[in-house]
Amino acid sequence: MKRSVGQILGRTGIRIPLILWTIAVLYPIFWMFLGAFKSNAEIYRNPWGFPESFSWQNFIGAWNNYNIDTSVFNSLFVTVLGAVITLVLAIPTAYAIERLNFRGSRFLFTLYVSAMMIPMVLGWIPLFFLLMKLNLLDNIIGLSIVYAVSQLPFTIFVLTSFMSTIPKSLEESAAMDGLSPYGVLWKIITPLSMSGIITVTIMNAIQFWNEYFMALIFLQTQENYTLALAIDFISSEAQYTNAWGTLFASLVIAITPVIILYAIFQQRIAKGMTEGAIKG
The missing domain is CATH 1.10.3720.10 (MetI-like)
Structure with missing residues (x-):
């Protein structure tokens, strides 16, 4: 039983830093994808939230302008x-x-x-x-x-x-x-x-x-x-x-x-x- 608890604690101690590191790496990428579908007003008003409506206008502007x-x-x-x-x-x-x-x-x-x-x-x-x-x-x-x-x-x-x-x-x-x-x-x-x-x-x-x-x-x-x-x-x-x-x-x-x-x-x-x- 002690060995099982120790193994669980050891695995948890390894996994928690890995999970935190994964979140730290993936969240900015996720935030970037969300920002690509927002208008400039939405980016300033709600920079961390989901877009009110997903729009491709930013992609069109980047492609054309x-x-x-x-x-x-x-x-x-x-x-x-x-x-x-x-x-x-x-x-x-x-x-x-x-x-x-x-x-x-x-x-x-x-x-x-x-x-x-x-x-x-x-x-x-x-x-x-x-x-x-x-x-x-x-x-x-x-x-x-x-x-x-x-x-x-x-x-x-x-x-x-x-x-x-x-x-x-x-x-x-x-x-x-x-x-x-x-x-x-x-x-x-x-x-x-x-x-x-x-x-x-x-x-x-x-x-x-x-x-x-x-x-x-x-x-x-x-x-x-x-x-x-x-x-x-x-x-x-x-x-x-x-x-x-x-x-x-x-x-x-x-x-x-x-x-x-x-x-x-x-x-x-x-x-x-x-x-x-x-x-x-």
Whole structure:
């Protein structure tokens, strides 16, 4: 009986802080969703309550008056292109490091892992001038390339963990059947590493979609703004135009795809990261 009471108290002591932390995290998001359907008068009159009537006017205003549609397209473009470039560069590199025992392969892997420890902020100024030299400044393609390069070390680190446990006998059998090294990579290794590929792609996509600082530095015209920059612009405007409902609506537009994506792939992400940790 004493053990049961102790277990109950122990579990309660663990759960109460977790419940409080969950409320602290979820309530501002819930409040933001409510504010997106309120008029400005309702936000000032009853900021913490439910809207009197759910209206889509704030979403329409954000879409039409602040060009959120263009910013959504820009964010979607840099997210997809950045994720694709990252995979195109990371998969062959991870395979070469893990499977091709060339001189310096371990040093190269250590170099990539070490790059994960370097703050990206240290490269912003050189990248700014490099993009300017290449005529890629204020260009969403240039921003996509920067995003892809910034996530290469992490992606390579995860993919090498998955590739390390694929039996080499599969590659040897495929080579004996006449499959070229590129065929082995794309037809054998890549499908067997799909769990890790999906995991890093989702994590990279969420990172690219939410990224703000590099977009702020490398994008200059409003037509090229990503969603994070557009929301920042609306936030500064809201101080003078009282467009708080429009700001909340823009935040809902930005956060909804991330919530849906994570909700759909939550188990796959957790499974992929766990497998990568064990295999590494």
